Amino acid sequence: MRPLPIIKLIFASFVVIFLLGPLVAVLPLSLTDSVFLNYPISGYSTRWFKELVTAESWRLSIVNSLLIGSGTTVLATLLGTLAALGLRGKRASLLVSTLRTVFLLPMVVPAVVLGVGMQLMFARYGLTNTYLGVIIAHTVVAVPFVLVNVSSALQGVDVRLEQAAASLGAAPPTVLFSVTLPIALPGIISGALFAFATSLDEVVLTLFVAGPNQRTLARQMFATIRENISPAIVSAAAVFIVGTIVLSLAMLAIRRRMA
Amino acid sequence: MDSPFISFRQVVKRFGPLTVVDHLDLDITRGEFIALLGPSGSGKTTLLMMLAGFEQATSGSIEVGGVRVDGLPPHKRNMGVVFQNYALFPHMSVRDNIAFPLKMRNTPKAEIATRVARVLDMVKLSAMAERKPAQLSGGQQQRVALARALVFEPQVVLMDEPLGALDKKLREQMQLDIRDLHRRLGLTIVFVTHDQDEALTMSDRIAVFNHGRIEQIGTPREIYELPRTPFVAEFIGETNLLSCKVEEQAGETVRLTTDGGLTLSAHAGAAGIDGGKVRVSIRPEAIRINDHAAATANRLTARILDAVYFGDHMRLVASVGEQRLIIKGDRTSEAAEVGREVALSFAASDVWVVGSCDQTSATA
Ligand SMILES: Nc1ncnc2c1ncn2[C@@H]1O[C@H](COP(=O)(O)OP(=O)(O)OP(=O)(O)O)[C@@H](O)[C@H]1O
Ligand SMILES: [Mg+2]
Numbered sequence: 001m002r003p004l005p006i007i008k009l010i011f012a013s014f015v016v017i018f019l020l021g022p023l024v025a026v027l028p029l030s031l032t033d034s035v036f037l038n039y040p041i042s043g044y045s046t047r048w049f050k051e052l053v054t055a056e057s058w059r060l061s062i063v064n065s066l067l068i069g070s071g072t073t074v075l076a077t078l079l080g081t082l083a084a085l086g087l088r089g090k091r092a093s094l095l096v097s098t099l100r101t102v103f104l105l106p107m108v109v110p111a112v113v114l115g116v117g118m119q120l121m122f123a124r125y126g127l128t129n130t131y132l133g134v135i136i137a138h139t140v141v142a143v144p145f146v147l148v149n150v151s152s153a154l155q156g157v158d159v160r161l162e163q164a165a166a167s168l169g170a171a172p173p174t175v176l177f178s179v180t181l182p183i184a185l186p187g188i189i190s191g192a193l194f195a196f197a198t199s200l201d202e203v204v205l206t207l208f209v210a211g212p213n214q215r216t217l218a219r220q221m222f223a224t225i226r227e228n229i230s231p232a233i234v235s236a237a238a239v240f241i242v243g244t245i246v247l248s249l250a251m252l253a254i255r256r257r258m259a
Numbered sequence: 260m261d262s263p264f265i266s267f268r269q270v271v272k273r274f275g276p277l278t279v280v281d282h283l284d285l286d287i288t289r290g291e292f293i294a295l296l297g298p299s300g301s302g303k304t305t306l307l308m309m310l311a312g313f314e315q316a317t318s319g320s321i322e323v324g325g326v327r328v329d330g331l332p333p334h335k336r337n338m339g340v341v342f343q344n345y346a347l348f349p350h351m352s353v354r355d356n357i358a359f360p361l362k363m364r365n366t367p368k369a370e371i372a373t374r375v376a377r378v379l380d381m382v383k384l385s386a387m388a389e390r391k392p393a394q395l396s397g398g399q400q401q402r403v404a405l406a407r408a409l410v411f412e413p414q415v416v417l418m419d420e421p422l423g424a425l426d427k428k429l430r431e432q433m434q435l436d437i438r439d440l441h442r443r444l445g446l447t448i449v450f451v452t453h454d455q456d457e458a459l460t461m462s463d464r465i466a467v468f469n470h471g472r473i474e475q476i477g478t479p480r481e482i483y484e485l486p487r488t489p490f491v492a493e494f495i496g497e498t499n500l501l502s503c504k505v506e507e508q509a510g511e512t513v514r515l516t517t518d519g520g521l522t523l524s525a526h527a528g529a530a531g532i533d534g535g536k537v538r539v540s541i542r543p544e545a546i547r548i549n550d551h552a553a554a555t556a557n558r559l560t561a562r563i564l565d566a567v568y569f570g571d572h573m574r575l576v577a578s579v580g581e582q583r584l585i586i587k588g589d590r591t592s593e594a595a596e597v598g599r600e601v602a603l604s605f606a607a608s609d610v611w612v613v614g615s616c617d618q619t620s621a622t623a
Binding site: 158160161163164165166167168169170171172174178179182183 | 311336342
């Protein structure tokens, strides 16, 4: 064997171990029957999963996460798609590149900085401690993912298809809805899934703008770690991981079908 | 001729500093099949895009049926466009692709169904109606594109190198099909190509483009046999282009001396002679080998330098002194042997003056 493939193999294994190791290590604990979060596992039970749906605080946080996640997905997909359409195919001018950077900025700005700013601003408009406030905050960080996904999908839409549609009698809005968007749909859907995942995962902004009523699953896990390290956290994590895997598979399936 | 159906008047198109279409005038008659032929980058697609409404002319006017269309958006121009890459909607079935222009015109459902069925039948794709474009071969996709551009009975059909991606056999079949449709439906077709054979065999008239201008426009026969410029002579078919000095002129016939030192009788050509130095074109197939019976004005002795077998003919390269000539020879020709000495003969009318030398440098 030549050295390069071996190096690749070793490197790849390390990457996989680092990425998946912690998950594999912690997941079995979600099935423990003890109240402590440590090995060895004395016995197996599903009590911590039951806890997730029975305990008021956990149940509420799951409902909140789904609610806020859905709201964020709708809003971010709408805005991100509009932005991608607006920025599409434009010559590299100062205005366009500035706008693009502004849209992508939330990806790189530290969440703490964003959070402080939002808290101050939301307070002014009475948006702190509201669902709408949390959804807006999450949307800010989710839009870049939609923009990136939809932009690359739109790049794959041949302008000649749109010209063909126009020459066949389609007015610009019809071209958009019957040709451009359907062809870019896989990108829009994966953007939407990214937006949902981003919202589920978000903690920092939530800490700043959400009140006790908008406690999300991620936030609840965060709080539980500080208060009492219960295995319910790991159960919640397991739910997260399974959810994420399902989402990714859905994304793959959609791409496959549309390709 | 009738009054023109489509007319370009002094149309200019610039992209920044680049002039792509340069003060172009072109008239197209209703029902005509016109080919726009020219090298890459000569502005053919740009002209088509201006006609379809995807590009705006920098200046000049374009009229269709006596109405200026310059300000009209593409979806109101009622022109069928067939793109080089077909531009079929990948997310729609063949049927939906073809029904698209009818839906845009709010045609009743039942009528859409019958018209789509008819056109599918015409392009022999009825069995493929439910397939997606990706499940079709290149030739089938091409036919769908054609069907889609024809189903709404547009006043003009524009085609931009529609057969470029097809193999030779299929291309020839499609050429016949399109030609046939043109005759049967009386369509006006503007057909962009850079394949000279395609232009020659399909069109009523050919417009030869070069640098955003039309070098010559005429029937295929005029373009091939009576070229006005060296560019046209060279672009359509193969030819021998020779620079000559004019010795004397008597009506249509001129005596010339080539730069290689040959004396030739020539025809004054379509463009006429102005200046003492001209270029002439001699088609390879006009030169006869060892034909002593023919009474022709030009007789030369040459030596064969190269012979290549092409199946239906031999392509020979002969030298007469310094001058090289390409000859299309008989495939059984015994002369087709490298190193042989042969007698060449050709008529004065086959030595065709295609312009003066100064003109050449401007268009080359
Ligand atoms: N949108 C554009 N912006 C700038 N330049 C352009 C644009 N479209 C075309 N051009 C230029 O205009 C010239 C003519 O292009 P056009 O596409 O009309 O050529 P063509 O005759 O169709 O060539 P081909 O046979 O290669 O298709 C080219 O030099 C091309 O680079
Ligand atoms: Mg072109």
